[in-house]
Amino acid sequence: MNDDAAWALEERFWLDGPSFYRETLHEGCVMAFPGMGLLRVPDILRSIEHAPRWSSVRMHDRILARAGDDVVVLGYGAEGRREGAEPYRCLCTSTYRADEGRWTLIQHQQTPVA
Numbered sequence: 001m002n003d004d005a006a007w008a009l010e011e012r013f014w015l016d017g018p019s020f021y022r023e024t025l026h027e028g029c030v031m032a033f034p035g036m037g038l039l040r041v042p043d044i045l046r047s048i049e050h051a052p053r054w055s056s057v058r059m060h061d062r063i064l065a066r067a068g069d070d071v072v073v074l075g076y077g078a079e080g081r082r083e084g085a086e087p088y089r090c091l092c093t094s095t096y097r098a099d100e101g102r103w104t105l106i107q108h109q110q111t112p113v114a
Contacts, residue, residue: 001096001103003064006072009103010094014057014080018048026097026104034090034112054080070098077113089113 001009012020022045031039039047063075073095080088095107 001072001098006064006074006096006103007059007062009096010074010076011057011059013094013105013108014054014078017053018045021045021048024103024105026099026106029104029106029108031107032109034110052082055083056081072096072103078110 009024013024025041025044027041029041029044031044033039036047058079059076060079061077065073065075067073073093075093076091078088078090078092080090082088090110090112092111093107093109094105096103097106
């Protein structure tokens with residue numbers, strides 16, 4: 001996966017819906033969200049079913065690191081926007097792994113910033 005494809009995949013996790021999550025989450029994925037704690041795949045999928053989707057996201061201060069040919073780690077600041085809500089600003093990390101020819105998300109974390 002080239003750098004542009006990695007960032008495009010990450011953006012889809014912000015903007016796309018439950019079917020994308022089901023297709024792209026690794027079965028062992030762990031996510032950490034403020035106010036929600038640590039989530040495994042069943043909880044992630046349940047939470048995405050009921051959460052309003054982001055209408056836009058702006059990623060900045062992007063860092064991409066590779067661990068061999070099959071692991072990509074992204075770090076960035078984000079500003080997410082939802083209809084009728086204040087912007088949400090956070091620092092994020094995500095880790096992707098090549099899994100039988102396709103890339104899956106194995107970890108995502110968000111830390112809110114003022």
